[in-house]
Amino acid sequence: MVSIEDVALKAGVSIATVSRVLNGTGYVSEETELKVLKAIKELGYRPHFSAQALARRKNFEVGIVVSRRIQEILSTEIGVFYKIILEAIESASAMYKISTETICLDDWDFKTNHDGYILVGSDATEEQILKLSSKAKVVLVDHYIDGLRVNSIVSDGYDGVFFVTKEIISKGLNRIVHLHGPLKYYGFRDRYNGYVSAMTRYGKLPITYEYDDLHEDVDNVLKKMLRDWVPEAIICSNDVIALRTLSKLRELGYKIPEDISVIGFDDIPAAEREGLSTLRVQKSELGLNAVKRIYELLTGQSLHPYKQCLYTLFVKRNSSKY
Amino acid sequence: MVSIEDVALKAGVSIATVSRVLNGTGYVSEETELKVLKAIKELGYRPHFSAQALARRKNFEVGIVVSRRIQEILSTEIGVFYKIILEAIESASAMYKISTETICLDDWDFKTNHDGYILVGSDATEEQILKLSSKAKVVLVDHYIDGLRVNSIVSDGYDGVFFVTKEIISKGLNRIVHLHGPLKYYGFRDRYNGYVSAMTRYGKLPITYEYDDLHEDVDNVLKKMLRDWVPEAIICSNDVIALRTLSKLRELGYKIPEDISVIGFDDIPAAEREGLSTLRVQKSELGLNAVKRIYELLTGQSLHPYKQCLYTLFVKRNSSKY
Incomplete structure (x- = not known):
């Protein structure tokens, strides 16, 4: 049987790193994460399972459903988020001896017959x-x-943005605004609620600006914001919004983080390069846990449905004072 | 090894019922649930585990921490909620070969050394x-x-109250109010947000009344509500509030559900006796999943922390039109 040492060797990382990816502990860079996931898949590594128990049961077939919008951005900077989730799903499926087939949501007539489906993304x-x-x-x-x-x-x-908002309030920052994407999306709404909840909890007035990063230029919303007042901190709905904000504010002559702290959400590779403080989403955990959950459902364990909300991790870099 | 048949026989129920309790599927009465949990514990039933794998590892010791407030109400109507959770924790601990010790939160100096702790309730x-x-x-x-x-x-x-609010809006009911407990408690706040979110999503004005079921009489808040207008539906934060509301409204001469629909949350035994429509919390699932989670943490699997939100089940009885 393949051991965790074999995976570490093949990926060129330490055993601790492989363990961190599998258990969702600590910080692992996206690049390393992808290497580990690849090694797991190629070697067919299976942790925590008795080989006997696995051999006894049938092989499941699961459809991995992704929209065309996501498929088209997979190789871009923004798409890394989904790329890691999808890689993690493939690796974990191999561990559970689940065969997968990728299905495009937009083209599909819902006529295929898999044992289960994992739907990735909010489309x-x-x-x-x-x-x-x-x-x-x-x-x-x-x-x-x-x-x-x-x-x-x-x-x-919710939890992540609540945490970071509370944190900077406790450090004495005032005029903390939230620059968010369209609230029709669950993810943006959830983060928005975390911000509003923390601000009201600590007796501050929530001030929010909506900005559609897919269709708008960030200039207009920032002009409007800075006309009202200059915030001490801007908490953004995602890293793309935060990075555009960062670059525009610098262009306007603001010192970051001395004048304004900027905080993102997701931790895409560009966030690390640009020194953006952000709430890191453990992307491979999302994929690994999805496969674990579908396996439980397919084998009849713990069928009661639930929502599993993975906490984010605040990564402080140079774009924020705290 | 003890089989699921043995558990069913001892509890005097069908195998399907035992399976429903363990997997959180379908409706099982509280009384039956307690019988099944007792049989599991007494027989030492262990599903889904290879005996070998279990034998190999050490026994864990886990402290089950409960406040005096909860311990004191355990044998009352309201306390059944916690009683089932605690029974489920004991049964599941036996399955995982975890030894437990019950600790009173209020008396405790935090000096005992267990491998892990399960804290039950919001105190x-x-x-x-x-x-x-x-x-x-x-x-x-x-x-x-x-x-x-x-x-x-x-x-x-959130999800449960959103669902039921949406449901009765879609059936054409108007004037839907929310009668909630103190919002400093997470549970009440979460349900409140589900109500407000559904009302605003479908273009209705949220109307809420706060009522502290531990320290107040329901008369005053209902008088105030009925002075404003007569609602068509009252969604309550929990069954205790809903049952008191039900009884007071009947005393005042209202026909339930013709004049007013009343809906609770929890599904305590009195809800079934009184024909209260309610959002049922799968209490034993809460306990079983807590043990499963602490076991994963103790054995180093899936360490990334998360919040697991079990969906509720709407049980329609006679207190509501829909």
């Missing part, structure tokens, strides 16, 4: 999810729909 | 939780503190 509609869950086990990753009772694995944006 | 403070999690693995049950990143198993009040 699947309520109708599509209901249709699918009436005929197979379904797990959503980075997606949740209110009141639908479908198994979901998400990152806890 | 533990932030300081107590931080102190404990700095020296051992900790899982909270029915408790969560914003931004603390501690493993929590909770019922998803």
Whole structure:
């Protein structure tokens, strides 16, 4: 049997690093994460399972459903988020002896017959999810729909943004604003609620600006914000918004973080390069836990549906005072 | 080895019922649930584990921490909620070969040395939780503190109340109010957010009344509510509030559910007796999943902390039109 040492050797990392990726502990760079996931998949490494128990049961077939929008950005900077989730799903599927087939949400007629489906990203509609869950086990990753009772694995944006807002309030910063994406998306709404909740809890007025990073230039919203007043901290809905904000503020002559602290969410590779403080989403954990959950559902363990909210990790770099 | 058939026989129920309790599927009455949990514990039943794998590892010792407030109400109607959770924790601990010791939160000097702790209920403070999690693995049950990143198993009040609010809006009911307990408690706040979120999503004005069921009479708040207008539906924060509301409204001559629908949350035994429609919390699932989680943490699997939010189940009885 393949050991964790073999995986470490092949990936060119330490055993502790492999363990960190599998257990979601500590900080591992995206690049290393991808290397470890690749080695796991190629070697067919299977931790924590008795070989006997695995041999006894049938092989499951699971469809991995992704929208065209996500497929098209996979090789870009923003798409790394989904790339790591999808790699983690493939690696973990190999561990559980699950065969996978990637399905494009937009082209699909819902006629294939897999044992279960993992839907990645927030593009699947309520109708599509209901249709699918009436005929197979379904797990959503980075997606949740209110009141639908479908198994979901998400990152806890509420908790993360609450934490960081509370933290900078406690350090004495004032005029903390939230620059967020469209609130029709669950993820943005969740983070927005964390900000509003922390501000009101500590007696501060929440001040929010909406900005659609896919269709707008950040200039207009920042002009509007700076016309009102100069904030001491801007907490952004994601790293893309935060990085654009950072670059525009510098262009306008503000010193970062002396004048204004800027904080992102996700921790994409550019965040590390640009020294952006951010709330890191453990992306491979999202994928690993999705496979673990679908395996439980397929083998009839712990069928009661739930939403699993993985806490984020605050990574302080140079764009924020605290 | 003890089989699921043995458990069913001893509890005097069907195998399907035992399986429902263990997997959190479908409806099982509280009484049956307690019988099954008792049989599991007495027989030492262990599902889904290879005996070999279990034999290989050490026995863990876990402290089950409960406040005096909860210990004192355990034998009352309201306390059944906690009684089932605690029974489920004991049964599941036996499955995982974990020894448990019950600890009273209020008397405790935090000096015992267990491998881990399961804290049941919302009385533990932030300081107590931080102190404990700095020296051992900790899982909270029915408790969560914003931004603390501690493993929590909770019922998803947001999702449940969102679902039922949406449901009765879609059936054409108007004037839907929310009668809630003190919002300093996470559980009440979570359900409150589900109500407000559904009302605003569907273009309705949220109307809320606060009522402290431990220290107040329900008469005053209902008088105030009915002076404003007569609602068509009252969604309550828990069953105790809903049952008191039900009885007072009937005393005042209202027909339930013709004039007013009343909906609770929890599904305590009195809800079933009184025909109260309610959002059922799968209590034994909370306990079982807490033990499963602490076992994962103690054995070094899946260490990344998360909040697990178990969806509730809407049980329609006679107190509501839909």
